[in-house]
Amino acid sequence: MSGSALIVFAHPYPDRSRAGRVLLDAVRDVPRASVRSLYGLYPDFAIDVEAERAALLAAQSVVWLCPFYWYGVPALLHLWFEKVLAHGWAYGEGGTAVRGKRALWVTTTGAPETAYAPGQVHGRPFEAYAPAVEQTARFCGMRWEPYVVVHGAHRISDATLAERAAEVRARILTLTALTEADDA
Numbered sequence: 001m002s003g004s005a006l007i008v009f010a011h012p013y014p015d016r017s018r019a020g021r022v023l024l025d026a027v028r029d030v031p032r033a034s035v036r037s038l039y040g041l042y043p044d045f046a047i048d049v050e051a052e053r054a055a056l057l058a059a060q061s062v063v064w065l066c067p068f069y070w071y072g073v074p075a076l077l078h079l080w081f082e083k084v085l086a087h088g089w090a091y092g093e094g095g096t097a098v099r100g101k102r103a104l105w106v107t108t109t110g111a112p113e114t115a116y117a118p119g120q121v122h123g124r125p126f127e128a129y130a131p132a133v134e135q136t137a138r139f140c141g142m143r144w145e146p147y148v149v150v151h152g153a154h155r156i157s158d159a160t161l162a163e164r165a166a167e168v169r170a171r172i173l174t175l176t177a178l179t180e181a182d183d184a
């Protein structure tokens with residue numbers, strides 16, 4: 001479907017999630033968007049690669065929505081990268097399946113933005129940790145969209161979280177409009 005977005009939600013403890021759940025609830029009914037909740041689908045980490053690829057092929061864009069864990073994405077999303085975005089399919093000879101699709105990363109951190117600075121607990125600006133995800137998308141020929149990070153996910157007020165969730169929803173709506181235009 002033209003303009004369709006695949007939201008890949010990767011939260012290992014959705015029942016205990018505050019931020020991720022609010023973000024997901026804000027976007028799950030975006031027209032032309034579909035959600036795949038990886039930890040719900042694959043609690044045993046046995047990813048159905050063909051099903052994931054079919055979902056990805058059917059979409060014009062992908063949104064990776066996850067908490068920020070150990071300076072990267074949670075393990076099952078990392079495994080999804082390894083298994084789904086494999087050689088010969090997503091990159092390398094004949095690997096053109098996701099070329100041209102747009103990719104948006106939406107993540108939440110426990111720490112506030114001020115903790116992401118030299119001399120602070122996370123040592124570097126958050127931007128220093130994003131390139132590995134960005135380059136995963138770019139390596140596969142995807143069009144990288146400016147990512148969204150919601151800092152201080154445990155501490156921000158409900159109102160601020162709701163504002164950020166509305167922002168994420170708006171970004172995904174824009175993504176569906178952009179990819180529809182890409183198709184035209």
Ligand SMILES: Cc1cc2nc3c(=O)[nH]c(=O)nc-3n(C[C@H](O)[C@H](O)[C@H](O)COP(=O)(O)O)c2cc1C
Pocket residue numbers: 011016017018019020021067068069070071072108109110111153154
């Ligand atoms: C295994 C693990 C690793 C984490 N690593 C980080 C980290 O590197 N940086 C950070 O700011 N927060 C880190 N956190 C905190 C999570 O990012 C935070 O709990 C999450 O974004 C909150 O969202 P939620 O309410 O949807 O669970 C980590 C949490 C866990 C459980």
